[in-house]
Amino acid sequence: xxxxxxxxxxxxxxxxxxxxxxxxxxxxxxxxxxxxxxxxxxxxxxxxxxxxxxxxxxxxxxxxxxxxxxxxxxxxxxxxxxxxxxxxxxxxxxxxxxxxxxxxxxxxxxxxxxxxxxxxxxxxxxxxxxxxxxxxxxxxxxxxxxxxxxxxxxxxxxxxxxxxxxxxxxxxxxxxxxxxxxxxxxxxxxxxxxxxxxxxxxxxxxxxxxxxxxxxxxxxxxxxxxxxxxxxxxxxxxxxxxxxxxxxxxxxxxxxxxxxxxxxxxxxxxxxxxxxxxxxxxxxxxxxxxxxxxxxxxxxxxxxxxxxxxxxxxxxxxxxxxxxxxxxxxxxxxxxxxxxxxxxxxxxxxxxxxxxxxxxxxxxxxxxxxxxxxxxxxxxxxxxxxxxxxxxxxxxxxxxxxxxxxxxxxxxxxxxxxxxxxxxxxxxxxxxxxxxxxxxxxxxxxxxxxxxxxxxxxxxxxxxxxxxxxxxxx
Amino acid sequence: xxxxxxxxxxxxxxxxxxxxxxxxxxxxxxxxxxxxxxxxxxxxxxxxxxxxxxxxxxxxxxxxxxxxxxxxxxxxxxxxxxxxxxxxxxxxxxxxxxxxx
Ligand code: FES
Numbered sequence: 272x273x274x275x276x277x278x279x280x281x282x283x284x285x286x287x288x289x290x291x292x293x294x295x296x297x298x299x300x301x302x303x304x305x306x307x308x309x310x311x312x313x314x315x316x317x318x319x320x321x322x323x324x325x326x327x328x329x330x331x332x333x334x335x336x337x338x339x340x341x342x343x344x345x346x347x348x349x350x351x352x353x354x355x356x357x358x359x360x361x362x363x364x365x366x367x368x369x370x371x372x373x374x375x376x377x378x379x380x381x382x383x384x385x386x387x388x389x390x391x392x393x394x395x396x397x398x399x400x401x402x403x404x405x406x407x408x409x410x411x412x413x414x415x416x417x418x419x420x421x422x423x424x425x426x427x428x429x430x431x432x433x434x435x436x437x438x439x440x441x442x443x444x445x446x447x448x449x450x451x452x453x454x455x456x457x458x459x460x461x462x463x464x465x466x467x468x469x470x471x472x473x474x475x476x477x478x479x480x481x482x483x484x485x486x487x488x489x490x491x492x493x494x495x496x497x498x499x500x501x502x503x504x505x506x507x508x509x510x511x512x513x514x515x516x517x518x519x520x521x522x523x524x525x526x527x528x529x530x531x532x533x534x535x536x537x538x539x540x541x542x543x544x545x546x547x548x549x550x551x552x553x554x555x556x557x558x559x560x561x562x563x564x565x566x567x568x569x570x571x572x573x574x575x576x577x578x579x580x581x582x583x584x585x586x587x588x589x590x591x592x593x594x595x596x597x598x599x600x601x602x603x604x605x606x607x608x609x610x611x612x613x614x615x616x617x618x619x620x621x622x623x624x625x626x627x628x629x630x631x632x633x634x635x636x637x638x639x640x641x642x643x644x645x646x647x648x649x650x651x652x653x654x655x656x657x658x659x660x661x662x663x664x665x666x667x668x669x670x671x672x673x674x675x676x677x678x679x680x681x682x683x684x685x686x687x688x689x690x691x692x693x694x695x696x697x698x699x700x701x702x703x704x705x706x707x708x709x710x711x712x713x714x715x716x717x718x719x720x721x722x723x724x725x726x727x728x729x730x731x732x733x734x735x736x737x738x739x740x741x742x743x744x745x
Numbered sequence: 746x747x748x749x750x751x752x753x754x755x756x757x758x759x760x761x762x763x764x765x766x767x768x769x770x771x772x773x774x775x776x777x778x779x780x781x782x783x784x785x786x787x788x789x790x791x792x793x794x795x796x797x798x799x800x801x802x803x804x805x806x807x808x809x810x811x812x813x814x815x816x817x818x819x820x821x822x823x824x825x826x827x828x829x830x831x832x833x834x835x836x837x838x839x840x841x842x843x844x845x846x
Contacts, residue, residue, distance in 0.1 A: 306810065313809060319831065321761030321778030328754065391811045403791040403804030410808025418783045419748040419758050446750040507802050508791045657814060660798040690813035726813070726824070
C-alpha cells in the first residue's frame with residue numbers, strides 16, 4: 272500500500288527548502304525528501320551532527336535562517352531517503368514515488384511533485400583523470416568545509432568558473448600548498464564587457480569573488496586564464512601533472528606544455544544538472560549548453576511538460592543558490608495553487624527578481640562553459656565510463672558500428688550502465704560523439720534511464736517489480 | 746590530514762567523541778561525525794577500490810555520492826560509499842575489494 276500526500280518536494284537544498292516552505296505556508300500538505308542526513312543540499316551543506324563549530328560567517332547565518340524557516344513550518348522532512356523511481360500513479364493525476372530509506376515509506380503517492388535535485392561537478396576526461404588524487408572541486412569543498420580534512424598537500428586546480436576559486440581559497444586557508452589555478456576561459460575582461468549590466472546589483476557575489484582572489488594573491492598562487500590540465504601521471508595516485516595553454520577553441524598548445532609535481536589535482540569544469548528523474552518521467556527536454564546541457568522544458572510557473580511535475584533550481588539549469596531559492600518559492604506557490612491552496616498569483620515580484628538572476632546565470636554560463644577543444648584531451652585508451660571501464664577507443668568503435676545516439680553507444684559498450692547510471696560520463700560521451708560524428712547534441716541526446724536511478728538493494732526493487740512501472744491499482 | 750589550522754574564513758570545528766575503527770585489520774583513530782572517507786584520508790589511504798574489469802585503482806572523486814568511485818566494504822557488506830557514510834565505533838572498514846557489478 273502506498274501512503275498518499277498532496278505535494279512531494281525532492282531535494283532539501285536551497286530550491287527544495289524554499290519550495291516546501293512556500294507550499295506549506297499556502298496551506299498544502301508537504302513532504303520533503305532528501306538523500307543526505309541533514310538538509311542543506313551542497314550549497315548549505317551542514318557539518319555532521321556530532322561536530323560543533325562556532326561558524327559566524329555570512330554564509331552560515333544565511334543557512335541557519337533557511338533551516339529555521341523549515342523547522343518552524345509544518346513540512347514533513349524525510350532525510351536519508353533516496354527516490355529511486357517515479358511513475359504515473361494508480362489514480363488519475365497522481366504520481367507514485369518509490370523510496371529507499373530506513374525512516375521512509377516504500378511508496379508515496381503525490382498529487383504534485385517539485386523536483387529540486389540540484390547539480391554536480393561536470394568532468395572533462397584527460398589521460399589519468401581516473402587516478403586517485405584527481406577529484407572534483409565539489410569534493411574538495413565538502414572535505415574542507417564539512418569534514419575539516421585536506422585532500423592532499425600539493426594541489427593544482429584546473430577548471431572553469433567561480434567554484435574552483437572558492438576551492439582554491441579554502442585550500443589555502445586550510446594550509447595546503449596550492450601550486451596554481453588554471454582557468455580554461457580566456458580573454459575574460461574583453462568577453463565580459465557586454466555582460467556588465469548583468470553584474471549590477473550582484474555586489475555580494477562580487478565581494479565574495481574578490482575575497483577569493485585576494486586570498487590567492489596573498490599566498491602568491493598563480494591564476495592563469497586560458498590554461499588547463501592535460502594529463503595526470505602516477506601509479507596508485509597522481510604524482511605528476513601536465514598542463515598547457517589552450518588555443519581559442521580550447522585545444523591544448525603542446526609547445527606550451529609544462530609539468531609539475533603534485534599529489535592532488537582538482538578538476539571542476541562548472542556543473543551538470545541532475546536530470547535523471549525528468550528523463551525517467553519522459554519530460555520534454557531542451558538543450559542549453561550555457562545552463563548545463565539538457566534541461567526540462569518549463570512554463571513560467573516552472574511546471575514541466577508533465578502536468579503536476581515542477582522543476583526548481585540547478586537541476587533545471589545552472590543558476591546558483593539565489594536563483595534556486597527564487598525558483599523554489601515560485602514552484603512551491605504554483606504547486607500549492609494547483610492543489611487548491613493560496614490565492615492569487617503572489618509571485619509577480621519574485622518573477623522580476625528571477626529575471627535578474629537569470630541574466631547573471633547566463634553571463635556565468637556564457638563566460639565559463641568548458642570550451643569544445645577540451646574534449647579532445649582523452650586518448651584512445653583513456654577511460655570515459657569509469658563504472659564499466661569503457662575507453663574512448665571502445666566508444667569510437669560504437670560510432671563505427673553505426674550508433675546514432677548515446678543510448679546506442681550505451682547498448683553497444685555498456686557505458687553508463689554502472690553504479691552511477693551515467694551521471695559522470697553521459698554528458699562527456701554525448702559531447703565527444705556530437706563532435707566526432709558531426710551531429711547536433713539534440714540528435715545524440717542523453718542516456719535513456721530506467722529505475723532504479725540509484726543502486727538500491729535487490730530486495731527493495733523486487734518488492735516493487737520495478738522492471739516495469741508498478742501496476743496501476745483498480 | 747585532518748585540518749588543524751583555522752582562520753576566520755575557516756572557523757575551528759570540534760570533532761565528535763574519539764572512537765576506534767579497524768581499517769584493513771589495523772586499528773585506526775576516528776571521531777564521531779567523520780565520514781569513512783575522512784578517516785581513510787587521515788590514514789593516508791587514497792586507493793579505496795579496484796575495478797574488477799581492469800584492476801585500476803579508484804578513490805574519492807565527486808565527494809557527494811554521485812560517482813560511486815569510493816566504494817569500500819563495511820562490517821563485511823560491500824559497495825558502501827565512503828563519502829556518504831559516517832564511521833561508528835568498532836566499525837571494520839576494508840578497502841580494495843574488487844567492485845562487482
Ligand atoms: S566519491 Fe563519488 S560517490 Fe563517493
